[in-house]
Structures are given as structure tokens and as C-alpha cells.
Amino acid sequence: MVAIPNPVARPASRFRFILDRREVLGSLFVAPAILYVLLLVGVPFLLAVYYSVSAYTIYDPSWSFVGLENFEQIVEDPVFLQTLTNTFVFTFGSQTLGLILGKFGALLLLRPFPGRKFVRAMIILPWAVPVALATVAWQWMFDSLYSVINWTMIALGLITRSEAPNWLGTPHLAMLSVIVVNAWRFFPFAIVIFLAGITAVPQDVIDAATVDGAGFWRRNYLIILPMILPIMAIGLIFGIVFTFTDLSIVFLMTMGGPVGATSVLGFKGFQVGIVSGDVSHGAAISLFMLPVLLVVVVAMLRFIRRREI
Amino acid sequence: MQRVVSRAVGEVSFYGAVAFFFVLAAFPFYWMLITSFKSNSDLYNVANIPFWFNEPPTLEHFRYLFEQTLFVRWLLNSLIIGVCVVAITLLAALPAGYSLARMTGRNGEALGIGIFLTYLVPPTLLFLPLSRVVADLGLQNSMWSLVVVYPTFTIPFCTWLLMGFFKALPPDIEEAAIVDGCSLFGAFIKMTIPLSLPGILTVVIFTFTLTLQEFVYALTFISSSDQKPITLGVATDLIRGDVFYWGEIMAGALLASIPVAIAYNLFLDRFISGITGGAVK
Numbered sequence: 001m002v003a004i005p006n007p008v009a010r011p012a013s014r015f016r017f018i019l020d021r022r023e024v025l026g027s028l029f030v031a032p033a034i035l036y037v038l039l040l041v042g043v044p045f046l047l048a049v050y051y052s053v054s055a056y057t058i059y060d061p062s063w064s065f066v067g068l069e070n071f072e073q074i075v076e077d078p079v080f081l082q083t084l085t086n087t088f089v090f091t092f093g094s095q096t097l098g099l100i101l102g103k104f105g106a107l108l109l110l111r112p113f114p115g116r117k118f119v120r121a122m123i124i125l126p127w128a129v130p131v132a133l134a135t136v137a138w139q140w141m142f143d144s145l146y147s148v149i150n151w152t153m154i155a156l157g158l159i160t161r162s163e164a165p166n167w168l169g170t171p172h173l174a175m176l177s178v179i180v181v182n183a184w185r186f187f188p189f190a191i192v193i194f195l196a197g198i199t200a201v202p203q204d205v206i207d208a209a210t211v212d213g214a215g216f217w218r219r220n221y222l223i224i225l226p227m228i229l230p231i232m233a234i235g236l237i238f239g240i241v242f243t244f245t246d247l248s249i250v251f252l253m254t255m256g257g258p259v260g261a262t263s264v265l266g267f268k269g270f271q272v273g274i275v276s277g278d279v280s281h282g283a284a285i286s287l288f289m290l291p292v293l294l295v296v297v298v299a300m301l302r303f304i305r306r307r308e309i
Numbered sequence: 310m311q312r313v314v315s316r317a318v319g320e321v322s323f324y325g326a327v328a329f330f331f332v333l334a335a336f337p338f339y340w341m342l343i344t345s346f347k348s349n350s351d352l353y354n355v356a357n358i359p360f361w362f363n364e365p366p367t368l369e370h371f372r373y374l375f376e377q378t379l380f381v382r383w384l385l386n387s388l389i390i391g392v393c394v395v396a397i398t399l400l401a402a403l404p405a406g407y408s409l410a411r412m413t414g415r416n417g418e419a420l421g422i423g424i425f426l427t428y429l430v431p432p433t434l435l436f437l438p439l440s441r442v443v444a445d446l447g448l449q450n451s452m453w454s455l456v457v458v459y460p461t462f463t464i465p466f467c468t469w470l471l472m473g474f475f476k477a478l479p480p481d482i483e484e485a486a487i488v489d490g491c492s493l494f495g496a497f498i499k500m501t502i503p504l505s506l507p508g509i510l511t512v513v514i515f516t517f518t519l520t521l522q523e524f525v526y527a528l529t530f531i532s533s534s535d536q537k538p539i540t541l542g543v544a545t546d547l548i549r550g551d552v553f554y555w556g557e558i559m560a561g562a563l564l565a566s567i568p569v570a571i572a573y574n575l576f577l578d579r580f581i582s583g584i585t586g587g588a589v590k
Contacts, residue, residue: 026412033405128573245431
């Protein structure tokens with residue numbers, strides 16, 4: 001009698017059997033990524049929270065609990081309040097400027113013209129190039145003596161050499177400069193987000209609106225803008241997060257100066273926590289970003305959900 | 310006649326606006342270029358027209374950069390860091406993205422969003438505890454600390470990117486392979502990965518450019534010149550006391566910017582659809 005080969009009796013190891021179960025292999029596949037993120041983002045985050053309520057410094061690494069003392073001391077410091085204000089001014093100013101530039105840039109790039117590809121490639125540059133490298137170029141353009149901006153204004157007869165502004169050495173001008181540089185870095189990103197949104201609007205919707213008598217501005221603000229709102233919001237959220245927590249532009253251009261006029265939360269946290277070694281106060285300063293980040297995350301979740309509908 | 314005039318005015322203002330944006334975006338890079346080829350006596354003379362060469366261009370700054378500074382070392386460091394981070398990111402994000410797209414069902418979506426949100430946790434919130442972690446690992450002041458830390462933002466981003474990519478891939482091919490006797494794991498390795506090469510290439514390029522762009526962690530963890538990656542080295546190490554070596558700084562910035570600029574322009578569309586979570590098809 002010939003035995004009918006039984007598929008179950010095939011020499012399949014138990015290991016192989018487990019690997020063939022969809023949910024088991026699925027968990028195994030996702031585990032390394034989750035572990036990495038938990039260990040190096042989740043745990044450090046909790047550690048940062050604990051630092052902020054401890055008396056930890058690099059000279060006295062004690063873990064003693066001091067409650068909200070660090071926060072109280074920070075809030076009482078008028079310099080810190082200025083830093084907080086600066087952070088909001090810096091974020092709001094550069095995002096607004098960047099969005100306006102982005103909107104107009106996108107409208108321009110929508111229209112086909114000879115060399116559009118090349119122009120688009122060049123316009124992407126400020127966002128693509130490492131921010132630290134672009135920032136040093138701006139620092140050189142704002143140089144107190146050899147500023148090309150001042151040279152041009154003098155050559156055009158707008159100012160004389162003695163009136164030439166010291167961009168990074170005067171409080172309001174320094175703030176303006178870091179805002180301009182950040183807006184400059186952000187606007188190409190705004191352009192591509194706008195473009196991506198606008199080109200995703202179905203042409204028949206726009207045609208229907210045109211047939212119904214909607215002009216250019218109405219089409220723009222009543223039809224297209226509401227439709228691209230979710231995608232714009234996601235772009236803006238990225239912009240806000242990366243600006244609100246930024247440190248590199250201020251660090252390279254002004255070092256928070258002159259006299260704290262451009263000091264922002266990220267920079268202050270770095271100065272106190274890393275440079276001075278007062279880890280607990282540094283962590284407390286950084287945690288002041290958290291409320292804004294939480295608001296942003298909630299907004300992000302809403303928009304991610306909405307786009308699926 | 311009036312129509313022709315108003316049309317001409319419209320054209321001129323359109324191209325004027327395009328020119329404005331072009332100059333706004335590109336001028337700092339032109340400024341890098343021209344500065345890096347100018348001799349010092351040309352550079353530091355306010356009577357000269359700064360936009361063009363008043364004296365013959367020179368390669369002096371580039372020569373100095375390569376011979377007298379650690380520029381080549383920084384390039385090498387960045388290359389090593391980038392390659393290692395790419396490897397770690399692929400090992401973690403490829404299976405994770407696949408699993409979230411195919412295997413974990415409804416929870417996968419939520420888990421994916423959760424992982425992506427960690428991309429939004431800023432370095433300036435994590436650098437204090439992470440510098441402790443780095444010290445505990447014995448990596449303080451070493452470029453290997455960046456190899457450990459950079460995947461914290463490349464893994465979430467690339468998992469998200471790959472999740473979208475795998476979702477767009479038809480599942481029939483793997484199913485056919487499984488019917489033909491392939492294991493689930495085998496189908497992933499033999500079918501899905503080869504079919505996903507464009508997505509994988511995108512992830513490789515973006516991980517690499519993200520590591521090149523990073524500044525905050527590098528600034529926090531590394532102080533020795535010979536351990537710095539290129540961005541940090543060029544931005545902070547070419548200053549002696551109060552003297553900025555502008556020609557060298559601009560030459561270095563230019564050389565380091567070019568590859569990133571090219572990569573971004575080639576892969577821009579994929580990056581955007583990744584960041585907007587596939588909202589644009």
C-alpha cells in the first residue's frame with residue numbers, strides 16, 4: 001500500500017510555523033523600530049522630565065527631587081521671559097513671512113514658462129542645503145564690515161557708510177535677521193507643499209467653478225484654499241515644530257545676542273544645560289516647548305485623520 | 310492696443326516676480342561661490358564691487374581647506390556616519406514599514422502614526438538626556454554617538470515613508486509566492502524587497518541627507534575637531550579666535566551643499582508625498 005504523502009507531515013519546524021503566522025511575524029517585524037524609538041526617544045523624554053524636577057547638574061549628579069522649584073526659578077527670571085517672547089516672535093514672524101512667500105512663489109510656479117524646471121530647482125535650494133551651511137553664508141552677508149547688503153544700499157545711495165546698520169549687533173535688527181533667514185529657509189518648503197496641494201485639486205472642480213462664474217480670486221480663496229487646507233496644515237505644523245524648537249540659526253548667527261535679544265528656548269536650554277552644565281534647569285527650559293508641541297501634535301492627528309475621509 | 314499694453318505689463322511683472330524669487334533663493338549660494346574663489350585682498354576691500362572679481366579668481370581657499378584643515382576628515386566622518394545610519398535605518402524601517410502596511414491591520418495605522426509623531430520630538434528637548442545616554446555608552450565626543458542617535462529621527466520618518474510605499478504595492482504578488490510554497494518571510498525577502506527598490510533608494514537618499522543636515526546633536530555631543538561631521542566642522546571649526554576664514558568657510562559650505570542639493574531635487578516629489586502622508590497621489 002502506498003502512503004499518500006500527508007502535507008502536515010512535511011518536515012516543517014516549529015520555528016517556521018511561527019514565522020508563517022501573520023500576526024506573529026508582523027509583531028517581530030515592527031519590534032526593532034519600536035524598541036529603538038522607545039529606548040532612545042521615549043526613555044530620554046521621561047529622563048528629561050525627571051531632570052526638570054531634580055537638582056541634577058554635571059558637577060553634582062544627584063537625583064534628589066526638588067519639585068517645581070526649577071520652574072519657579074526660571075519663570076521669575078526676566079531674561080527667560082524675554083526668551084519665551086523671542087521664541088514666539090521668531091516662530092510667528094518667520095512662519096508668516098515664509099507662508100506669504102510660499103503662496104506667491106507657488107502661484108508663479110504653477111504657470112508654465114521656459115526654464116521653470118531650473119527655476120524650481122534653484123528655489124528649492126534654501127530648504128535642501130544643510131541649514132548650518134546656509135546660515136554661515138547669511139552670517140557673512142550680514143557681516144558688520146563687509147556686508148554685501150550694506151554695500152548695495154550704499155552703492156544705491158540709500159544710506160551712507162556711517163549709517164550702515166550692524167545687522168547682527170543691534171537688538172531689533174538681529175531679531176529681524178534671524179527671522180528673515182529662517183523664513184528664507186522655510187519658504188521653498190511652503191512652495192512645494194502649496195504646489196502639491198494645488199495640483200491635487202481635481203481640474204473638473206475648478207472648471208465647474210469657472211463655469212459657474214467664479215473669477216481668479218474666488219477660485220483661489222473659496223475653492224482651492226479650503227481643499228488644500230489639510231495638506232497646508234501639515235506643512236505648517238512641520239514648520240512650527242522645527243522653528244519653535246530651533247537652535248542652529250540663532251547659535252550660528254547671533255549666539256542669542258546682543259544681550260539676549262535673539263535668545264530662543266532651544267538656544268537657552270543648550271546654553272544652560274550643556275554649556276553651563278546645569279542640566280536640571282536646562283531640561284526645565286526645554287520643557288517649556290512641550291505645551292506648544294502637544295497642541296501641534298493634536299492638530300496633526302486631526303488633519304491626518306481628516307485626509308482619509 | 311490697450312490690451313496689448315496691459316498684457317505686456319502682466320508679462321513683465323510675472324517675470325519680474327520670478328526673477329525676485331530666483332535671486333532671493335539663489336543669491337546666498339552665489340555668494341558662497343564667488344567668495345570661495347576670491348583672493349583675500351579682493352574680499353576684504355570695501356571699495357571693490359563685491360559681486361564680481363576685481364582681482365583674478367584663486368583656488369587658494371580650496372587648497373587651504375584641503376591641505377591645512379581637517380576638511381577631508383570631516384567629509385570622511387560624514388560619509389561613515391551616513392552609511393552606518395542608513396544601514397541601521399533600513400534594518401529597522403523596512404520590516405516595520407512592511408508590517409504596519411500589511412500585517413497589523415487596523416492597529417498598524419495607529420501604530421504608524423505613533424511612530425511618525427516621534428519624528429516631531431525635537432532634538433532640543435532630548436539632547437540633555439541623550440548626552441547622558443551617550444556618556445553611559447562611552448561614546449562622548451565620538452562620531453559614533455551620532456550613529457546611535459541619528460536613527461531616532463530617521464527610523465520614524467523612513468518607516469512612515471516605506472509604509473506608504475508598501476501600501477501602494479499590490480499584495481497579489483506576495484500571495485502568489487506564498488501559494489507557490491514560499492514562507493511569509495521568504496515572500497517579503499524574495500518578492501517585496503526587489504519590487505520596492507525605488508522606495509528603498511528614496512529612503513537611502515533621504516536618510517543620508519538628513520544625517521548631513523543635522524546640526525544640534527552634532528554640536529551637543531562632539532567637541533574634538535577630528536570627530537566632527539562636515540556640517541559642524543565647516544560651520545564651527547574654521548574660525549580662529551575671532552577671525553572668520555570666510556573664503557575657506559564658503560568653499561567648504563559650497564562643496565558640502567552641492568550633493569545634498571542635487572539629491573533633494575531628484576527625490577523631492579517622493580519626499581513631499583512622504584511628509585504629507587500620501588495625501589497627494
